Amino acid sequence: MTTKEKIIDAAIQEFSDVGYSKATIRNICQHAGVNVAAINYHFSNKCELYRHAFDSVCIEDHSISLPSGENISSQTELEEFLHEWIRVFMTRMFEREKLEDQRKIRMVMNELLNPSEISDELFNKYLRKDVAPLIKIVSAGLPPDAEQNDILIKVFAILGKCIFYFFHRRVTANLSGITDFGRKNFEKIVIEILRESLVGLNYQK
Amino acid sequence: MTTKEKIIDAAIQEFSDVGYSKATIRNICQHAGVNVAAINYHFSNKCELYRHAFDSVCIEDHSISLPSGENISSQTELEEFLHEWIRVFMTRMFEREKLEDQRKIRMVMNELLNPSEISDELFNKYLRKDVAPLIKIVSAGLPPDAEQNDILIKVFAILGKCIFYFFHRRVTANLSGITDFGRKNFEKIVIEILRESLVGLNYQK
DNA sequence: TGACAATTCAAACAAATGTTTTAAACTATA
């Protein structure tokens, strides 16, 4: 394992744990077992390292992939696609076994919560890809003449529901004393998000 | 206006803008027009200042208050209470005119997104108060034997919907090019959240 | 007014952190 790889690995760990601004070069280097100067040598600076870490984590082919959202022709199909999108997105956030996926999503979440100086660039490069299928699914559920504005409100509503459960586990824990919703509640939550989202999509009825 | 007041004012401004960790003593003092040592003199340290700022902003009597959630006897009443809760909570987040309310909610939001070292203390002291009525409203909409766990899932789902629109305006803007949903869309969003929340509450049907 | 306490100020201190320098050690390859 080369020094560069060791650094990237430790950086992904650190960045996904505490986000860009709170991550420190010295911490990353310590975990990687390399000298701080190695960062400068291999990546110029912290920001470039972050970019590389993001690239490295996002370029992987995920074993579970989000549905494309293409060719939706029936309500049933739409529901299936939406269910699948939510399930995959949520799974990526919670699933313990898929550490790489989790790291990616955690890095994205940290960007959402605490945008770095290159957040715009990263959003355009990566998040757009995950959200694109959701936009297609939502569009399929709305009248053909729906305004882009209204479509996005629905999209963000769904996205928001998913994200909330992830980043507010702390609040949940604090207010309720529940520290882990667990597998059983995970399924409940997915269904809950789906049901509410479908209502949102059928508002024109 | 005393030095202490000037500091508190500037601190509230700074903390609500960038949160605890990113706020700097020097910035606060510059805006307040006082010397950095004044912090130590009047508040011991940054953390104590934060505590005081939070107290100061939370202790005010808000002109618009959240519905209590007591004595809900009909479905219509429940819907009205829930609508009111969402409207007030969202208004507090967006309303330009109510700067104090906005600052409070922004400070709370920053704590949610980026918990400080005294977040537990603050949640227990303040957020619990705002969430309590929502818990009552939600409980009224569920069967009497509903588990606390399930109640909280519903509560957090609603809370999440509200919060999402606030803190993800940046993402919204980035992905859509829309920078401000505006008054018209604000009402749309409130209705949207209400409708979806009601579906969530009626899942037992 | 004069003494004492409260307050303010400029400056310095200490720690954290991103970055750079300089030299040495290692490695692959011609």
Add this chain to the structure above:
DNA sequence: TATAGTTTAAAACATTTGTTTGAATTGTCA
């Protein structure tokens, strides 16, 4: 082996930031 490229190491540098110091100023009250 010799050379160029790569890697490591220790130290220093520059900046930011929370905190403290000690003197100067202001306010209060007998």
